[in-house]
Amino acid sequence: MSAERSFALTALRMGAGLLVWAAHFAAVYVYVALVCAHGNPGSEVLGFSTVRVVVMLMTLLALGAQWHILHQALRGRWRKEAQQDGQPFIAWIAAAAAAAGAVAVLWSALPTLWITLCVPP
Amino acid sequence: MTELPNPGLRPRGEYEKLLAIWRPPSGWRFLSAVNNTYIGMFYVGTALLFFILAGILALLMRVQLAVPENQFLGPETYNQFFTMHGTVMMFLFAVPAVEAVGVLLLPNMLGARDLPFPRLSAYAYWAYLVGGLVFFASLFFDVAPDGGWFLYPPLSSIVFSPGVNNDFWLLGIGFIEISAIAGAIELIVGILRTRAPGMKLSQMPVFAWAMLVLGGMIVFAFPAVIVCTLLLELERAFHWPFFMADKGGDPLLWQHLFWFFGHPEVYIIFLPAAGMVSMMVPAMAQTPLMGYRLTVLALLATGFLSFGLWVHHMYTTGIPQLSLSLFTAASMAVAVPSGIQVFAWIATFAAGKARLCTPTLFLLGFLFIFVLGGLTGVMVALVPFDWQAHDSYFVVAHLHYVLIGGMVFPLFAAMYYWIPTVSKRTLSEKLGRWVFALMFIGFNLAFFPMHITGMAGMPRRVYTYAESLGWGPLNLLSTVGAFVLASGVLLFLIDLARNFRPTGAADTGNVWNAGTLEWVPNSVYALRSIPAVNGREPLWERPTLCEEIEAGHWYLPDAPTGRRETIVTHPVDARPQYILQLPGPAWSSFIAALGTAAFFLLLTVKLVVPALAGGIVAIAAIWRWAWTTDPGATHPPADIGGGIRLPVYASGPVSHAWWATVVLLLVMGSMFLSAVFAYLFLWTVSPEYWPAADALPGLGMPALAAALFVASVLCAQYASKRLDRKRASRIAIVAGLVTLLAAFALALRAHGALSPAESGYGAAVYALLSLLGFYVAATATMQLYTLARSWYGLLDAARRVTFDNTRLMWLYTAAQGLLTLALLHGYPRLA
Numbered sequence: 001m002s003a004e005r006s007f008a009l010t011a012l013r014m015g016a017g018l019l020v021w022a023a024h025f026a027a028v029y030v031y032v033a034l035v036c037a038h039g040n041p042g043s044e045v046l047g048f049s050t051v052r053v054v055v056m057l058m059t060l061l062a063l064g065a066q067w068h069i070l071h072q073a074l075r076g077r078w079r080k081e082a083q084q085d086g087q088p089f090i091a092w093i094a095a096a097a098a099a100a101g102a103v104a105v106l107w108s109a110l111p112t113l114w115i116t117l118c119v120p121p
Numbered sequence: 122m123t124e125l126p127n128p129g130l131r132p133r134g135e136y137e138k139l140l141a142i143w144r145p146p147s148g149w150r151f152l153s154a155v156n157n158t159y160i161g162m163f164y165v166g167t168a169l170l171f172f173i174l175a176g177i178l179a180l181l182m183r184v185q186l187a188v189p190e191n192q193f194l195g196p197e198t199y200n201q202f203f204t205m206h207g208t209v210m211m212f213l214f215a216v217p218a219v220e221a222v223g224v225l226l227l228p229n230m231l232g233a234r235d236l237p238f239p240r241l242s243a244y245a246y247w248a249y250l251v252g253g254l255v256f257f258a259s260l261f262f263d264v265a266p267d268g269g270w271f272l273y274p275p276l277s278s279i280v281f282s283p284g285v286n287n288d289f290w291l292l293g294i295g296f297i298e299i300s301a302i303a304g305a306i307e308l309i310v311g312i313l314r315t316r317a318p319g320m321k322l323s324q325m326p327v328f329a330w331a332m333l334v335l336g337g338m339i340v341f342a343f344p345a346v347i348v349c350t351l352l353l354e355l356e357r358a359f360h361w362p363f364f365m366a367d368k369g370g371d372p373l374l375w376q377h378l379f380w381f382f383g384h385p386e387v388y389i390i391f392l393p394a395a396g397m398v399s400m401m402v403p404a405m406a407q408t409p410l411m412g413y414r415l416t417v418l419a420l421l422a423t424g425f426l427s428f429g430l431w432v433h434h435m436y437t438t439g440i441p442q443l444s445l446s447l448f449t450a451a452s453m454a455v456a457v458p459s460g461i462q463v464f465a466w467i468a469t470f471a472a473g474k475a476r477l478c479t480p481t482l483f484l485l486g487f488l489f490i491f492v493l494g495g496l497t498g499v500m501v502a503l504v505p506f507d508w509q510a511h512d513s514y515f516v517v518a519h520l521h522y523v524l525i526g527g528m529v530f531p532l533f534a535a536m537y538y539w540i541p542t543v544s545k546r547t548l549s550e551k552l553g554r555w556v557f558a559l560m561f562i563g564f565n566l567a568f569f570p571m572h573i574t575g576m577a578g579m580p581r582r583v584y585t586y587a588e589s590l591g592w593g594p595l596n597l598l599s600t601v602g603a604f605v606l607a608s609g610v611l612l613f614l615i616d617l618a619r620n621f622r623p624t625g626a627a628d629t630g631n632v633w634n635a636g637t638l639e640w641v642p643n644s645v646y647a648l649r650s651i652p653a654v655n656g657r658e659p660l661w662e663r664p665t666l667c668e669e670i671e672a673g674h675w676y677l678p679d680a681p682t683g684r685r686e687t688i689v690t691h692p693v694d695a696r697p698q699y700i701l702q703l704p705g706p707a708w709s710s711f712i713a714a715l716g717t718a719a720f721f722l723l724l725t726v727k728l729v730v731p732a733l734a735g736g737i738v739a740i741a742a743i744w745r746w747a748w749t750t751d752p753g754a755t756h757p758p759a760d761i762g763g764g765i766r767l768p769v770y771a772s773g774p775v776s777h778a779w780w781a782t783v784v785l786l787l788v789m790g791s792m793f794l795s796a797v798f799a800y801l802f803l804w805t806v807s808p809e810y811w812p813a814a815d816a817l818p819g820l821g822m823p824a825l826a827a828a829l830f831v832a833s834v835l836c837a838q839y840a841s842k843r844l845d846r847k848r849a850s851r852i853a854i855v856a857g858l859v860t861l862l863a864a865f866a867l868a869l870r871a872h873g874a875l876s877p878a879e880s881g882y883g884a885a886v887y888a889l890l891s892l893l894g895f896y897v898a899a900t901a902t903m904q905l906y907t908l909a910r911s912w913y914g915l916l917d918a919a920r921r922v923t924f925d926n927t928r929l930m931w932l933y934t935a936a937q938g939l940l941t942l943a944l945l946h947g948y949p950r951l952a
Contacts, residue, residue, distance in 0.1 A: 006692075015421060018422060021426075033441070087694065089414065096414070104454050107454055108450040115443050119441065
């Protein structure tokens with residue numbers, strides 16, 4: 001495997017959990033901004049605010065991704081490859097970043113459950 | 122790797138040859154030196170100079186504020202002083218200082234002879250020095266910026282600030298950012314590709330990790346500030362209304378872009394300082410750092426989370442409540458990784474036996490001040506509290522606790538700690554303790570009362586206040602504290618003058634018994650031989666290592682190609698890949714820096730023709746500089762010891778130049794994303810300025826432009842495969858150049874009569890096209906350069922690094938062209 005591919009893969013694995021957090025954060029921010037500027041923030045699905053439902057779905061998706069990364073890093077291929085290469089550090093960082101990323105995703109998304117949506121404070 | 126690769130005595134004359142190859146030029150030619158030791162020391166010295174200059178401005182401001190209704194400084198002068206104080210401290214001291222320490226220390230710490238692009242380091246340094254000095258000199262002509270260090274429009278717009286003051290900020294700072302980005306590219310590639318053999322990622326010094334994260338943050342954060350400064354300059358110069366609300370612009374666009382840079386900037390300053398602390402604490406406690414993995418994780422997490430905080434500077438701008446809650450959550454979360462590092466340092470001190478000497482005192486002072494600043498940071502992360510404290514002296518207190526605590530105290534600790542690696546004498550321990558005491562007491566005396574003045578209602582950036590407000594005693598206390606702090610810095614300068622004796626040949630030795638490689642005795646060539654590394658504290662793990670390195674028993678004890686060299690290793694496991702022939706002293710980087718500075722600074726004062734002349738000089742000098750940096754395989758594979766023979770040339774993805782180009786493309790991509798954000802943001806706030814689908818230009822011309830971009834890509838790929846056939850490859854490069862230019866011309870023409878000055882929409886469209894045009898021009902220059910090398914017989918299927926770099930740039934530009942067309946012609950039809 002060439003130098004840059006192997007490094008790109010390593011870097012992606014180590015930062016995957018944090019990248020998922022960043023993607024979730026950006027997606028929620030952009031979605032809320034667009035709904036508040038041009039959408040219908042008052043709309044509902046099955047009696048629940050559409051915005052809250054969508055944000056929660058994004059959050060579940062992000063948590064699912066974190067779970068997958070965690071599994072890969074602790075028990076899956078990532079761990080095996082890291083051990084074969086004599087670099088368990090890489091799998092450790094990947095797992096820890098996914099765990100931290102999962103907590104950060106939850107922490108960022110929780111206020112969605114009760115904060116007023118589009119009104120400036 | 123415990124067996125010595127080069128046991129036995131080294132050949133006679135080998136050491137003298139190595140020394141001669143690395144010796145810097147003497148006399149006035151010393152200015153052409155590019156070695157990291159010299160450039161690093163110049164860099165640190167210049168950063169300190171700006172620290173002192175900005176500090177003097179702070180003292181003058183404190184004199185003004187010492188008593189109510191003071192007339193020592195008038196309001197206009199005061200505005201210029203606080204703007205320059207903040208700007209110089211942030212852009213000319215803090216970021217350059219941390220990069221400077223990296224340039225100075227990293228090669229030795231990583232076991233390299235130098236950073237991979239010494240002339241780039243020299244260019245970045247000279248550009249910074251000249252640009253910074255001219256920028257600062259604007260104060261003496263009463264044309265210094267006066268809109269605050271964040272230069273918010275509409276105050277900074279041409280309507281409310283018609284003079285050239287703010288142009289100095291926009292062009293001067295934009296230019297200095299280029300220097301910072303050049304430094305970041307150098308550091309990223311250096312850390313990833315020039316580590317000692319065997320130094321895996323898990324064995325990298327924490328400072329190297331911190332600098333790697335810093336490099337990544339600069340790559341993604343600084344483009345946002347470059348783009349927003351360009352937009353504001355375009356608005357001021359050509360009336361493109363990006364920030365004019367009555368024409369479909371929005372002043373908040375500036376705040377979003379500025380703070381997308383501005384908040385990570387705080388961590389860009391703090392993380393390297395934290396990295397330094399993680400190196401010093403183990404040496405002072407004589408025990409390895411506790412929680413190495415967690416510390417690395419904390420650095421990475423901070424790097425990511427810091428990009429989710431920018432809106433916490435904008436809580437009072439009317440952003441929807443749910444969005445604010447996201448940023449509050451992220452702002453509080455970022456305290457966690459900082460806390461992890463603080464606990465790691467405390468645990469390391471607890472596990473070892475701390476020596477209470479000057480660096481330790483500064484480290485303890487840092488912990489105390491930074492933790493207090495962190496606590497008030499969590500307070501201002503909360504929206505209701507921030508509404509009360511916003512724009513008050515409470516925020517001034519908070520930011521100084523974070524920045525001085527988080528960066529200046531570690532930097533002073535670092536100077537007392539690392540100066541022995543570059544000086545014949547250590548700094549004075551006795552004076553050092555006084556320096557610390559004065560700085561610590563003075564700092565707290567100056568800034569702690571500001572929490573109270575802020576809560577008492579004193580706003581930032583006021584040049585005076587009425588006596589009846591009752592802020593006088595606290596302000597007087599702050600002024601006294603500022604002078605006590607300054608006396609500490611003055612004492613440090615005296616200590617420096619008395620004891621700092623820089624030398625490229627002999628240093629004081631490992632005075633702290635530290636475990637990392639920068640403490641190996643070194644000279645102008647850095648390490649005599651490059652060791653294999655199997656742990657995080659190699660000097661502790663192998664007590665004989667210093668002697669072995671000095672005796673030339675490790676790798677590359679000589680200079681097999683007769684030039685300056687270092688070993689390029691794999692970025693993950695640090696296995697040796699090739700010998701990099703480093704360029705030596707040259708005037709080209711110095712002249713290129715002067716030309717670049719002239720271009721930007723003369724443009725500020727509207728001297729367009731001389732500015733263009735400066736730009737041409739810069740391009741010519743860069744051309745000259747680059748001409749010798751792709752030498753090809755001039756030497757057969759060379760033996761570095763231990764039976765390892767390495768090639769002396771590499772192209773494609775293995776080459777260090779390929780890596781630098783990829784990092785540069787990331788910077789360019791970030792600039793593009795910032796411009797896309799500006800376009801979409803203005804649509805979000807003022808969609809009424811966007812044309813209806815039937816009023817948009819037809820799709821024929823954009824489709825043709827897209828086809829030409831694709832054709833240009835095909836030319837690049839064809840040329841890449843036919844480098845062995847000179848004529849065919851030259852025709853392909855010329856065809857690619859012509860199609861690229863034609864594609865851009867069509868993309869530009871597709872918007873017909875739309876004027877960029879007409880509305881926010883027009884301005885945003887032409888901003889994206891201007892950026893594309895700049896990239897097309899840069900790519901065309903590189904294509905012409907590549908053709909010239911082909912013409913001179915310096916390009917073929919094997920000697921192809923230049924072509925590979927041009928091709929990467931070429932493919933990227935074409936891709937951005939396609940994305941720009943899709944956005945400009947597709948999005949308004951879908952929105």
